[in-house]
Amino acid sequence: MGGPIPILKVGPNLLTTIHVELTDTIAEVFQQDVLRAIERTGAGGLVIDISVLEEVDTYVARVLADTGRMAALMGTRSVLVGMRPEVAATLVRMGYGMEGVETALDVDRGIARLASPRGDR
Amino acid sequence: MGLRVLDAVELPIRYEANIAEVRRSARALAQSRGFDSFATAALTTAASELARNVWVHGGGGSAVVEDLSDGQRSGVRMTFRDSGPGMSPADLERALAGGFSTARSLGLGLSGTRRLVDEFTVDTRPGAGTVVVITKWTRF
Numbered sequence: 522m523g524g525p526i527p528i529l530k531v532g533p534n535l536l537t538t539i540h541v542e543l544t545d546t547i548a549e550v551f552q553q554d555v556l557r558a559i560e561r562t563g564a565g566g567l568v569i570d571i572s573v574l575e576e577v578d579t580y581v582a583r584v585l586a587d588t589g590r591m592a593a594l595m596g597t598r599s600v601l602v603g604m605r606p607e608v609a610a611t612l613v614r615m616g617y618g619m620e621g622v623e624t625a626l627d628v629d630r631g632i633a634r635l636a637s638p639r640g641d642r
Numbered sequence: 643m644g645l646r647v648l649d650a651v652e653l654p655i656r657y658e659a660n661i662a663e664v665r666r667s668a669r670a671l672a673q674s675r676g677f678d679s680f681a682t683a684a685l686t687t688a689a690s691e692l693a694r695n696v697w698v699h700g701g702g703g704s705a706v707v708e709d710l711s712d713g714q715r716s717g718v719r720m721t722f723r724d725s726g727p728g729m730s731p732a733d734l735e736r737a738l739a740g741g742f743s744t745a746r747s748l749g750l751g752l753s754g755t756r757r758l759v760d761e762f763t764v765d766t767r768p769g770a771g772t773v774v775v776i777t778k779w780t781r782f
Contacts, residue, residue: 544662545694576665576683578690579751607683614684615754616740 524550528558534566534635535559535597536628540573548584555588559597566635567592570628572603579617586622598639600624602631647719649709655696655724664693664705668720671709675716676780684758685718685778691751692722692774700724700772710777717760717779725771734766 524547528537535558541547559567569585571577577585589599602625612619625631653664668689672682689705696703703724710717729737740753752774756762759776766772 542662542665544658546658575669576686576690578687578694579754580691580694605683607680610680611683611687611758614757615687615751616757617754 524554526551526554528554530558530562530564531632533564534568534632535562535564536568536570536632538570538573538628543574543577543581543584545580548581552584552588552591556591556595559592559595564597566632567597567599568628568631568635569599569601570603570631571601571608572605572627574608575605577604577608577612579612579615582612582617582619586619589622598623598635600631600634602626602628644712646711646713647708648711651707653705653707654702655693655704655722656702658697661690661693661697664707664720665690667705667707668718671707671718672778675709675718677716677718677778678781681778681780685720685776688755688758688776688778689720691755692720692776695751695772695774696722696724696726700726703771710779712779715779715782717777719761719775719777722774722776723771728768728770728772729766730768734764738764 525541526537526539528535585601592599600623604624625634653667654660655664665686669682669686672685693705701724706721708719710719737752759778761777763775
């Protein structure tokens with residue numbers, strides 16, 4: 522584990538709260554840490570909590586979306602949770618709606634989503 | 643009453659950490675001038691995109707953050723300057739037309755950034771670097 526963002530095993534899933542401002546390097550290291558944690562723990566699901574982030578630019582958004590896609594390739598479903606209204610508004614206005622990324626309002630709903638059949642909202 | 647520049651700060655963009663410093667500077671000024679949280683996030687995100695362009699594509703440069711007043715509203719103007727390769731008119735047009743299919747091109751984020759601010763100008767040509775100026779105003 523290289524980066525400053527802890528990744529916790531909670532039941533069958535991994536839970537990570539991004540609690541620091543993401544520089545490009547921290548975002549890239551986070552991505553690698555998540556993938557290694559999936560391999561190490563065999564987690565069936567991944568919840569990435571971004572409720573602390575006051576802004577998410579397109580670079581960070583792309584790293585987060587890619588992390589979910591990479592996890593999916595490994596066989597782990599992921600949910601991005603806690604996006605602030607300001608972040609959602611800004612990303613959509615920029616034309617970056619993060620299509621294909623599963624999202625939920627908060628950690629509880631994210632974990633519930635992972636327990637539900639795919640596509641069930 | 644005309645436009646007044648109340649204060650100006652120049653920040654270097656030479657290292658990756660400088661991108662976060664530019665972002666924090668934009669956020670602090672917007673908040674102190676009464677921008678709402680949505681406008682603050684829009685300005686800060688635009689600053690982040692443009693500072694990254696300077697760092698990644700321009701080989702470094704600077705950002706000037708200005709505190710503006712037009713007598714009624716407060717504004718923040720930010721000028722991003724690099725001495726990188728610059729863009730041809732055709733490149734610029736493509737970058738502004740946008741989308742993210744050009745993620746690796748020089749214009750990363752320009753089209754999206756333009757939608758986040760009130761005023762947006764780009765001055766660039768091949769070999770002469772790029773200057774992007776954005777301004778955002780409080781609504782009231």
